Amino acid sequence: MDSALSLVPLASRVCVVFASLVIAACAGNGEGLDANGRPLVPGGSASLPPLSADLDSIQANIFTPICSVCHAGGGAPEGLRLDAADSFNLLVGVPSTEVPSLLRVKPGDPDNSYIIQKLENHAAVGAQMPFGCPTTQPCLTTSTIAFIRQWITDGAQPAAAAATVHAAAPLAITSVVPDGVEPVSASPPQIMIAFNHDLDVTQIDGRSMHIEKLMPGASPLATEIVAARVTISSANLRALMVWPSRPLSAGHYRLVINAGSPSQFSDIAGQSVAVGVPNELGESVISTFDVEVLP
Amino acid sequence: MIQRLTVAALMLLIAALLRTAPAEAEPYLAVMTGYKCNVCHVNPTGGGLRNEFGVTYAKVLLPAETVDNALDSWTGKITDRLQVGGDLRTDWTRDTVPNSPSQQAFALEQFRVYANLTLIPDRLGIYVDEQIAPNGSQNEEAYVRYGSTTDGFYMKGGQFYLPFGWRLQDQTAFVREVTGISMTTPDKGIELGYEHAAWSAQFDVTNGAANATTGSGYEVTTQVVYTKPIWRVGIAGSSTQSNIGDRHVGGLFAGLKTGPIAWLAEGDLVHDQSLPGGRSLAAGLLEADWRVLKGHNLKLTAEYQDPDRHVSNDQQTRYSFVYEYTPLPGLQLRAGYRRYFGIPQNNTQNQQLILMELHGYF
Numbered sequence: 164m165d166s167a168l169s170l171v172p173l174a175s176r177v178c179v180v181f182a183s184l185v186i187a188a189c190a191g192n193g194e195g196l197d198a199n200g201r202p203l204v205p206g207g208s209a210s211l212p213p214l215s216a217d218l219d220s221i222q223a224n225i226f227t228p229i230c231s232v233c234h235a236g237g238g239a240p241e242g243l244r245l246d247a248a249d250s251f252n253l254l255v256g257v258p259s260t261e262v263p264s265l266l267r268v269k270p271g272d273p274d275n276s277y278i279i280q281k282l283e284n285h286a287a288v289g290a291q292m293p294f295g296c297p298t299t300q301p302c303l304t305t306s307t308i309a310f311i312r313q314w315i316t317d318g319a320q321p322a323a324a325a326a327t328v329h330a331a332a333p334l335a336i337t338s339v340v341p342d343g344v345e346p347v348s349a350s351p352p353q354i355m356i357a358f359n360h361d362l363d364v365t366q367i368d369g370r371s372m373h374i375e376k377l378m379p380g381a382s383p384l385a386t387e388i389v390a391a392r393v394t395i396s397s398a399n400l401r402a403l404m405v406w407p408s409r410p411l412s413a414g415h416y417r418l419v420i421n422a423g424s425p426s427q428f429s430d431i432a433g434q435s436v437a438v439g440v441p442n443e444l445g446e447s448v449i450s451t452f453d454v455e456v457l458p
Numbered sequence: 459m460i461q462r463l464t465v466a467a468l469m470l471l472i473a474a475l476l477r478t479a480p481a482e483a484e485p486y487l488a489v490m491t492g493y494k495c496n497v498c499h500v501n502p503t504g505g506g507l508r509n510e511f512g513v514t515y516a517k518v519l520l521p522a523e524t525v526d527n528a529l530d531s532w533t534g535k536i537t538d539r540l541q542v543g544g545d546l547r548t549d550w551t552r553d554t555v556p557n558s559p560s561q562q563a564f565a566l567e568q569f570r571v572y573a574n575l576t577l578i579p580d581r582l583g584i585y586v587d588e589q590i591a592p593n594g595s596q597n598e599e600a601y602v603r604y605g606s607t608t609d610g611f612y613m614k615g616g617q618f619y620l621p622f623g624w625r626l627q628d629q630t631a632f633v634r635e636v637t638g639i640s641m642t643t644p645d646k647g648i649e650l651g652y653e654h655a656a657w658s659a660q661f662d663v664t665n666g667a668a669n670a671t672t673g674s675g676y677e678v679t680t681q682v683v684y685t686k687p688i689w690r691v692g693i694a695g696s697s698t699q700s701n702i703g704d705r706h707v708g709g710l711f712a713g714l715k716t717g718p719i720a721w722l723a724e725g726d727l728v729h730d731q732s733l734p735g736g737r738s739l740a741a742g743l744l745e746a747d748w749r750v751l752k753g754h755n756l757k758l759t760a761e762y763q764d765p766d767r768h769v770s771n772d773q774q775t776r777y778s779f780v781y782e783y784t785p786l787p788g789l790q791l792r793a794g795y796r797r798y799f800g801i802p803q804n805n806t807q808n809q810q811l812i813l814m815e816l817h818g819y820f
Contacts, residue, residue: 191771193801237705238638
């Protein structure tokens with residue numbers, strides 16, 4: 164113990180030196196970077212574009228510098244990634260995970276868009292965003308939120324920048340809601356399948372899918388077939404909506420593409436993708452999910 | 459009264475000595491006392507409901523002044539099997555971002571209640587942490603716990619915070635934001651834990667935030683901490699597999715007590731393939747807590763983050779100066795100043811914050 168105590172003065176000095184080193188580690192000078200800290204591209208600007216009611220500007224001024232500090236990559240809360248490559252696909256027409264009956268962004272309807280409720284602090288669940296506001300960072304001002312409101316009112320169009328990023332990647336599904344991870348607490352009004360490219364709507368048959376309620380346990384036997392309608396909103400050609408013909412009772416479900424369906428999932432450039440995993444009948448299963456209807 | 463306080467202090471001392479696994483509340487208190495998390499908290503990884511020892515510590519040793527009579531019998535126990543607790547934080551802040559008007563506001567930061575139901579003593583229990591306000595109720599933690607959280611193995615199943623680094627009160631600390639693991643990001647899964655003498659270890663398998671909408675993988679998190687009376691060191695790692703890209707996080711953290719000062723340090727590295735192009739990030743924290751007098755603590759924090767290690771000149775730092783005054787049991791006042799430094803072309807990376815907080819707890 165004595166030897167341990169004799170180390171205290173030495174430890175104090177080490178701590179002070181270490182603290183000095185940390186404090187000396189200054190912030191970057193921003194040279195060669197844009198306003199969000201990313202390397203400047205030829206012809207790019209080091210300053211932010213003025214805030215306007217389009218996704219390019221909202222992304223550069225709000226989503227990237229403020230939201231994607233947390234909402235980016237594999238650690239993004241609620242799986243909501245708000246970096247430039249993902250924000251449109253995971254916002255527009257996508258049900259909120261906290262309140263699945265509300266879309267994160269409902270084109271044309273800012274009051275019923277969950278993102279607005281979270282920013283204005285009247286959401287049914289959870290803290291106001293940006294997280295920590297007003298305690299550890301400023302909340303977005305009413306005038307700033309007004310630009311997001313206007314973008315939604317105008318139909319929540321995609322960003323030109325995001326479209327460029329995605330054009331280089333092969334067509335793929337980026338998310339399915341609800342999924343097999345977390346049960347939904349009530350019958351979902353729709354199932355959303357998000358893609359990374361705009362889909363060719365002429366290739367999709369509105370009656371190409373159905374929903375099967377499975378027997379309890381691991382059995383793949385279906386006990387009920389629920390017809391479904393497939394639509395794509397003209398506001399977001401990357402989100403396929405599947406509407407059950409009636410409310411789903413509590414149970415385990417899977418979303419299935421009908422055998423022999425003429426639907427093809429291809430983008431407007433002609434790239435196609437095989438969707439789903441074959442089941443015992445040769446149909447393609449897109450996802451499974453559980454519904455818990457609470458009293 | 460003095461006699462009662464002396465007895466209480468002696469009981470605390472004896473209880474501390476009898477425990478092979480010493481505790482934490484705010485982590486600097488753990489470093490200051492040499493305790494492990496489970497000495498003061500029901501949750502073996504710290505935070506949330508304080509156990510009887512933690513409640514007594516908060517009543518007797520933490521505040522500048524103890525209060526006779528009213529709180530003598532309060533330990534949070536409603537019955538032998540049910541214990542409750544809570545935290546309410548309300549504050550006034552003024553944020554100043556360059557080229558923007560300052561914002562100032564009163565806010566209710568959080569009101570949380572905790573409950574622990576012991577079904578079989580030292581073996582089986584249910585724990586709940588619920589945020590009541592602001593806005594609607596939101597569950598933070600809810601899990602079943604089996605086994606001993608003081609000596610031996612235990613298992614949790616349900617929703618809980620992941621064990622990774624210092625469980626800081628400030629969830630916006632760079633080390634918490636960059637790792638993405640904090641008390642704002644509980645996850646669902648199972649945890650296997652081990653507590654014995656100076657050792658604490660956890661192994662978790664959970665969904666992972668990346669799989670919230672895709673269900674395409676799991677997050678595996680592990681942490682090992684070795685605690686001695688005046689120092690401790692820990693190592694933590696987390697790996698998430700997801701079809702949007704894998705994410706790996708590693709961290710080292712340590713604490714040291716030098717006289718009246720508790721030092722906390724943490725360094726983390728993140729490699730995130732789910733960010734466009736894949737990205738490596740780093741974050742560090744150094745905190746000094748000086749117990750000026752009983753009930754008075756001066757907290758100085760220096761933080762650093764590099765949001766992309768392959769990009770030069772983009773680093774950010776943050777410095778905080780916070781005075782914490784605990785005049786009475788169950789009441790803490792905090793006032794402080796925080797300054798951010800980032801690239802000059804980004805205003806939000808260069809903000810300043812003044813805060814005053816009222817913290818009530820039981």
